[in-house]
Amino acid sequence: MSSxxxxxxxxxxxxxxxxxxxxxxxxxxxxxxxxxxxxPEFASMALKQRMSHSINIIAxxxxxxxxxxxxxxxLLIDNLRAVGVSEESFEFITRFTSxxxxxxxxxxxxxxxxxxxMIDWSHHxxxxxRRLASEGSRPRLPWAMALPALQQDPAPLLPxxxxxxxDNHATVRRSVLSPGNGLYKGPG
Numbered sequence: 001m002s003s004x005x006x007x008x009x010x011x012x013x014x015x016x017x018x019x020x021x022x023x024x025x026x027x028x029x030x031x032x033x034x035x036x037x038x039x040p041e042f043a044s045m046a047l048k049q050r051m052s053h054s055i056n057i058i059a060x061x062x063x064x065x066x067x068x069x070x071x072x073x074x075l076l077i078d079n080l081r082a083v084g085v086s087e088e089s090f091e092f093i094t095r096f097t098s099x100x101x102x103x104x105x106x107x108x109x110x111x112x113x114x115x116x117x118m119i120d121w122s123h124h125x126x127x128x129x130r131r132l133a134s135e136g137s138r139p140r141l142p143w144a145m146a147l148p149a150l151q152q153d154p155a156p157l158l159p160x161x162x163x164x165x166x167d168n169h170a171t172v173r174r175s176v177l178s179p180g181n182g183l184y185k186g187p188g
Contacts, residue, residue, distance in 0.1 A: 006046060006047035009047075009050045011034075014037050014038065018033050018034055020076065020080050020083060021058070023079055024072065024075050024076045024079050025061050025062070025072060028061055033057065033061070036057045037053070039053075048143060051101060051102070055105045059105070059109075066110045066113050069110075100135040100136040100138070100141060100144060101141070101144035101145075103132070103136040103137075104136065104144050104145045104147060107147055108145070111149060111156075115137065115160070118132075118133040118160050122134075122159075122160045128171075130167060131169075131175050133160050133163075134160060134164050134175040135175050137150065139151040139157075161176050
């Protein structure tokens with residue numbers, strides 16, 4: 001068994017995911033999906049590249065509009081749970097491992113809807129979910145895709161950061177004050 005983190009994205013992982021996607025999405029072709037995912041370049045891809053590649057391929061099968069796509073993702077989550085795959089929502093997963101890389105494609109595609117959701121997360125009872133609101137919306141992260149629109153104009157982040165800047169948990173406050181959020185002024 002590989003000890004590389006990138007190898008969690010294995011052929012077995014995609015076979016299982018493809019089977020569930022086949023039962024979730026209209027006109028889904030599992031063989032085509034597996035072929036697209038396991039391209040000749042796949043073996044040499046790093047973790048971030050595999051995540052981005054997977055997101056881009058799955059996005060091809062989702063509806064183009066936010067609401068129908070979100071509905072399909074919710075159905076996918078339900079179907080994954082039905083076959084024994086554990087929780088698949090950002091709010092749950094982020095309590096155990098970081099999800100800031102995973103929300104970024106959704107921010108790029110559905111910026112306002114995701115920022116509205118992150119404002120809700122900034123009030124969440126769990127501090128890891130509150131931290132996700134800050135970290136996930138940072139315009140720059142070294143290990144995740146950039147958010148160019150928010151790099152140009154970080155003002156839409158102010159409601160999230162205002163809610164969190166005096167958070168009762170130091171982990172959340174440190175996230176708000178980090179340089180990557182686009183608003184950090186630093187010392188001096």
